[in-house]
Amino acid sequence: MTTCSRRLFLLGTATTFAGAYLAACGKEPSAEIAATEIPLGSAIIVDKVIFAQPTEGEFKAYSQTCPHQQSLITKIEGLTATCTSHYSSFDLATGEVTGGPSPKPLTEYGVENDGETVRNVSS
Numbered sequence: 762m763t764t765c766s767r768r769l770f771l772l773g774t775a776t777t778f779a780g781a782y783l784a785a786c787g788k789e790p791s792a793e794i795a796a797t798e799i800p801l802g803s804a805i806i807v808d809k810v811i812f813a814q815p816t817e818g819e820f821k822a823y824s825q826t827c828p829h830q831q832s833l834i835t836k837i838e839g840l841t842a843t844c845t846s847h848y849s850s851f852d853l854a855t856g857e858v859t860g861g862p863s864p865k866p867l868t869e870y871g872v873e874n875d876g877e878t879v880r881n882v883s884s
């Protein structure tokens with residue numbers, strides 16, 4: 762776990778403050794769900810985390826935040842997530858961009874699965 766000291770906090774300049782602070786101190790969302798609640802061949806959104814199950818027993822976790830301009834992604838159809846702000850779309854098996862203006866794939870998290878519960882962890 763990263764701690765954020767006062768010195769680290771003060772290192773950022775006015776122009777880099779937000780990015781540096783988020784990189785060093787920002788908290789990733791933390792979510793969990795019963796494995797049986799994640800639809801096979803689709804996904805579900807829980808506490809700003811998109812949990813997908815591309816193939817049976819294979820779980821993926823992505824940030825719900827769109828890499829384009831940080832809107833929350835709200836539309837899931839099968840293994841495609843679409844940000845309705847400017848219609849970037851993403852493959853939930855890989856996180857890759859499949860359409861729209863997003864310059865980057867979804868932020869992917871690691872996944873912990875104890876056989877009953879699936880949770881995202883830092884990747």
Ligand code: FES
Pocket residue numbers: 827828829830831832844845846847848849861862863
């Ligand atoms: S913010 Fe998601 S496509 Fe623009």
